[in-house]
Amino acid sequence: MSIRRILAALAALAALAAAFAAPPAAAQAYPAKPVRLVIPFPPGGATDIFGRVLAQRLSEIVGQQVVVENRPGAGGTIGSELAAKAAPDGYTILLATTSTHSIGPALNPKMPYDAKRDFAPVAHLADATNILIASPSLPVANLRELIAHARANPGRLNYASSGNGTIVHLTGEQFKAATGTFVVHIPYKGTALAVPDLISGQIAFIFDNIASALPHIKGGKVKTLGISALKRSPLVPDIPTMDEAGLKGFESNTYFGVFAPAGTPPPVIQRLNTDINRALAAADFRERLAALGAEPVGGPPEQLARVVERDTVKYAAVIKRAGIKPD
């Protein structure tokens, strides 16, 4: 049995005891009992690691245990639905991403939750950037040459993604739209599986997550043509942004944000927002995020609302243009 789970169970028991022993919650300052942070992805992935670091920091700042609960499944839908339907009292919050709150709703009209109506944004935690890596056998040295090469060979190159409708896929489609090229999409179950085919030359390029591409970059096995953020990444400071390299304004990030169920009292949201921003200010927290290829963001709840809205519109357009459908 996992120690983590036993601890979680103990914390839940403690919460139960506290709920019975304490006077009605309304009379008490929030938070009066442990807060549950739902992570809609399995342990070990980037979202889980961010969530665990955040929970640890928040527990110290808030003075109450923040308990991580992994509810993976269906691309984040199961955990997000759980949080959407939880009591709006601030004791259940969700760490969500572009895929659960912008791409999912744009891709699938039959989602069991409404990303805008069922959630109240709390804080924009971080942005993670993708990096454009290309096959060593591809006869290009930079982004301009790749674009020219793709234009000269319409329909003959392939790019890989980590699955249909993932951010890696949509970034590729966004790239095709921005450059007016036609490159064939080959989905894999994760970019790690596609890298051998990239090295052998069957795949021309991938927009991979920086952290997962880093070993191949350091091993010199792939070409790096640019990162899909407007600012260079401290993890790979020598690699230009795609904006610098000739594709003006090209940006594709994954956001990580904390959400509460809609109807959560504004003072509670304000309190959580302040605490998360304080956690983000700590140097070691920022370092942990940076090591995973993410840039800390922070700011008021409205910042998160803006990003969600912007990306929902953006990816809905990409999805529509590329004709990606779930059915």
Add this chain to the structure above:
Amino acid sequence: MDAFNTLVANLGIGFGVAFTFQNLIYCFVGCLLGTLIGVLPGIGPIATIAMLLPATYALPPVAALIMLAGIYYGAQYGGSTTAILVNLPGESSSVVTMLDGYQMARKGRAGVALSTAALGSFIAGCVGTLILAAFAAPLAELAFKFGPAEYFSLMVLGLIGAVVLASGSLIKAIGMIILGLLLGLVGTDVNTGVSRFAFGIPELSDGIGFISVAMGVFGFAEIISNVDMKGARETFTNKITNLFPRWKDIKECLPAILRGTGIGSLLGILPGGGALLAAFASYTIEKKLAKNPDPPFGQGQIRGVAGPESANNAGAQTSFIPLLTLGIPPNAVMALMVGAMTIHNIQPGPQVMTSNPQLFWGMIASMWLGNLMLVILNLPLIGMWVQLLKVPYRILYPAILMFCCIGVFSVNNNSFDVLITVLFGVLGIVFLRFGCEAAPLLLGFILGPMMEENLRRAMLLSRGDPSVFLTRPLSLTMLLMALAMVVIISLPAISKKREETFQEEAG
């Protein structure tokens, strides 16, 4: 020489990892558990690994895999103890050991039979580990030449191999593989994002949980059907004396051990092969080679213990090669190891060696250590294992079932998974009643989605031209090998022979 130096350096890394206190402990726990379940009749390594998968989730990946591997080869050792002393197969590959091992015990030579089995297993384990270490790196290099077309053809070969080499009825094996393939189709299609056969249940949109299937058809089903088992058997648990074989015995069984090791190593690598087949093959060969054996085979011939025991252990060791180098499981236990690696976010395949060298070489080094531990563990502790055979099943089995349920639940914190497991448990009992092996089902379940993905990916890359499978030389070779297997098995003389072999030995 260069390759040799790299090998030594790599094994150095490996032993560095395996020799940490924590990993030694997990290796020990794995071997101990493996022996334990190997000794208990009815619960095999597949069931145990399936049951313990969720528990390893809290461990670091290296420790988890070391422990699971320990269970696997530990079970090969433990199984022989039960076979020799009680005439029950502790796990399937020790069926062959029963033939002569039990007879030896009846003649008062139980100790010699046990130590021969342990010695043979140890030698085979060492050789198997060396082969694994030596061949893994070149094979992984080859793996980079593997594109989607090659993977698809290799999996075709693997599935056909699993059918041809299955120990029971051909038709049933094919049926189970197809059922496995179909079950593997449930969930979101990678290429289009369409949800298939999920019936609007969000939990099914990621597919049926691998742990649920494995634990259901192996764990639940085997335990529940064991309730049927009648007790009361003649055992030789109190008559273990003279552990050490005579010089004459050693001279007689050493060639058998070496032959068994060779056969086992070879068959372990083949898809669909593994320990059971290796043991059968070794027994058949020993029987063919022996001229006027005294005592005859089936009446306590020591070579009938030494050969198969070495072969099943060597096969257990080398069946890690396809998994670690290509990411393709050659048998059901290795399919479970894929599940274990995936839980820890490691994609099995050639990149493991470069991206997780600590894990890769650590695991290989731990196998050798594990084999050593098993010899030390097994011989002095035989008395204790025998005691274990006396725990009443009415206490043992319900406890195991309950831990299984907790384990399944804890993977996703979702009770839906437990329900699915129970469903597969019931299905598993039905399969057992009809004499359908569940191992091909599991193999189909794992390989099916991989095959589909690679087929479609290869077709996408070739822009819809199916000739790509025949124009790429590696892919063509494997398809031809698969064809050859089908032809061989359908030749009347061979298919008759195959039936005879399995009936004679298993009967």
